[in-house]
Amino acid sequence: MKNLFIFSVLLFSVWVLLNASIDKSILIVGGFLSIILSLLFSKNRSIFSSIKISPKSFLYFFLYIFVLLIEVIKANFDVARRVIMPTIPINPGVVEVKTKLKSPVARLILANSITLTPGTLTVDIKDETLLVHWIDVKSTDLEKTTKYIAASFEKYLEVIYG
Amino acid sequence: MHILHISGAITLLAGSIFLVLGALGVVRMPDPFNRIQAGTKATTLGTILVMSGLGMLHPSWLPKLFILIFFIVITNPISSHVLARVMHNLQVPLWSKKDQLSEEEE
Amino acid sequence: MVETIINISMGLIILAGLLGSVRFFIGPSIYDRVIALDVLTIISISLIALLSHVAGRALFLDIAIVYGLLSFIAVLAISRYLERGL
Numbered sequence: 001m002k003n004l005f006i007f008s009v010l011l012f013s014v015w016v017l018l019n020a021s022i023d024k025s026i027l028i029v030g031g032f033l034s035i036i037l038s039l040l041f042s043k044n045r046s047i048f049s050s051i052k053i054s055p056k057s058f059l060y061f062f063l064y065i066f067v068l069l070i071e072v073i074k075a076n077f078d079v080a081r082r083v084i085m086p087t088i089p090i091n092p093g094v095v096e097v098k099t100k101l102k103s104p105v106a107r108l109i110l111a112n113s114i115t116l117t118p119g120t121l122t123v124d125i126k127d128e129t130l131l132v133h134w135i136d137v138k139s140t141d142l143e144k145t146t147k148y149i150a151a152s153f154e155k156y157l158e159v160i161y162g
Numbered sequence: 163m164h165i166l167h168i169s170g171a172i173t174l175l176a177g178s179i180f181l182v183l184g185a186l187g188v189v190r191m192p193d194p195f196n197r198i199q200a201g202t203k204a205t206t207l208g209t210i211l212v213m214s215g216l217g218m219l220h221p222s223w224l225p226k227l228f229i230l231i232f233f234i235v236i237t238n239p240i241s242s243h244v245l246a247r248v249m250h251n252l253q254v255p256l257w258s259k260k261d262q263l264s265e266e267e268e
Numbered sequence: 269m270v271e272t273i274i275n276i277s278m279g280l281i282i283l284a285g286l287l288g289s290v291r292f293f294i295g296p297s298i299y300d301r302v303i304a305l306d307v308l309t310i311i312s313i314s315l316i317a318l319l320s321h322v323a324g325r326a327l328f329l330d331i332a333i334v335y336g337l338l339s340f341i342a343v344l345a346i347s348r349y350l351e352r353g354l
Contacts (some may be wrong), residue, residue, distance in 0.1 A: 009175045017225040076180055079189060079200050083187040092256055115239035116206065121199050123250045133195050133246060153221050171273035174318070178277035178284070181311055188307050194299040197291070201307040212281075212314040219270075223320075226273050226329045230317065233333065234310070237340040239292035241306055241347075248347045250342055 006051065008038040027091075057160045064156040068113055068142040071152075075118040082135070092121060093137040095145045102152060106161035113153045119147055170218025177211030180204050193257035194249055202242040209234050279297055285311050302346055309339035 011034035017028050020142040082088055091154070095113075101107050109128060111122040132149060141143060187200025213227045288311060292304035313332050320328030 014229065017229050020222075020225040072203070072207055072210075075203045077185055078206050080180070080183045083183055083190060083200060083204075088190065089193070090192075090257075091194060092193070094250070094256065111243065112236075112239040115202060115243055118203075119199065121202070121238075121246055123194065123246045133199070133252065135196060136197055141254075167270045168273075170276075171270045175273055175277045175280075176278070178280035181314060182280050182287070185284040185291075185307060185311065188291045188304060189287050194303060194307065196298065197300060201303055204337070205307055205310040209310055209314050211278075213317060215319055219321060220326075223326050223329060226326065226333070227317070230313070230333055230336065233336055233340075236311065237336065241340055242345040244344055244347045245299065245302060245306070248351045251309075251351060253314040254297070254299060263278050 002051070002053070004038050007041075008034040011027070011037055051161060052159075056118075058158050060159045063152070064160070067152065067156065068116065071091075071113070071117045075116060078118040083132055089136070091136050092133065093135060094131055094133050095133050095140055096142055097143060097146050098128055098148050099130060099150060101161065103161045106157045110150060110153055110157060114149060117149070166218050170215045172216060173211050174215030176211075177208045177215060180208035180211060180262065184208060190197050196244065196253055198242045198246055202238055206235065234266075274318070274321065278315075278322075281311060281315050281318065284294050285315070298350065302343065302350075303340075309335070309342075311340075320333070 001016050012030055014035060015030040016022065018028070019030070028118070036160060045124075082090065099107060099110060100108060105124060114122045114130070114132060121133040121135075123131040123133050125131075132145070134145075134149075138148070183203070184201055184202045184204025187204060188197050190201050210231055213231050218225045219226045280304040287307060292301055293324065295301045295304055313336050316328055316332040318336065320326060320332070323334050
């Protein structure tokens with residue numbers, strides 16, 4: 001039920017943004033279409049059902065976007081610094097990171113965020129272990145890599161997804 | 163109004179500089195994994211900045227630009243992650259400092 | 269003033285496209301070419317959005333949205349093909 005609700009709200013907001021107007025007819029057609037489509041396509045899927053809907057998770061969602069934006073900007077200056085230097089200062093390697101998150105969607109968002117943060121790129125996920133390509137390896141110890149790469153995002157995602 | 167236009171144009175300029183840096187990174191980096199790293203990050207922020215600059219120039223286009231930013235932020239990391247997984251599964255060798263010193267060493 | 273800055277940034281985006289095509293042509297392995305293709309499509313999305321400012325029509329933004337989604341699917345299809353064949 002929650003799955004269906006979030007899916008149709010998502011579809012409806014994309015529809016309204018695409019049309020760029022809040023005419024009555026557009027709203028009615030969009031509402032109809034998004035409910036029918038979410039009924040058709042969310043029958044056996046439960047990707048959104050692990051989201052907690054509460055004021056706290058809403059607040060953490062916006063905090064999460066803010067943190068991600070800062071990390072993306074930091075990542076860009078990092079890449080710019082590496083690219084401009086005459087000899088490229090890199091020491092690449094593949095390290096493992098362990099995650100505490102259970103829900104598949106939370107893991108997906110964590111993996112995408114890791115890709116957008118400075119110097120790291122998610123290569124693969126096997127159950128609880130993420131393989132991460134690190135452009136400048138500082139340590140290969142599991143605890144340290146987890147703390148350095150994933151901890152800042154996990155804190156927020158744990159609240160949003162139980 | 164005028165201030166908004168000028169700041170929009172400057173945001174556009176910053177975005178295009180990041181796009182150039184990303185493309186330069188794709189050319190300069192020594193192995194495919196590092197090329198993906200440079201390509202994904204710099205182009206994501208570059209596109210976001212270009213779209214925000216356009217949004218400042220034409221406020222009525224904001225909804226569509228917002229959808230473009232949303233799709234790019236979602237799809238860009240996924241496509242680079244899929245490529246990286248393929249390369250990892252097919253055992254594309256990683257670049258390391260040792261390779262430069264002696265080609266024979268594993 | 270504003271138009272000058274926009275012309276400069278358009279030139280920079282075209283320069284980025286040229287740099288991407290350099291990697292696309294000299295890339296030693298197929299992966300380098302796919303990466304260059306990915307970067308080139310994102311650069312072209314920015315270029316299309318900028319062109320819609322030059323032409324003064326919001327119509328081109330729809331083209332940019334569709335192009336972005338199609339290029340994402342193209343990269344997924346190519347990587348799937350590389351991994352295990354179609």
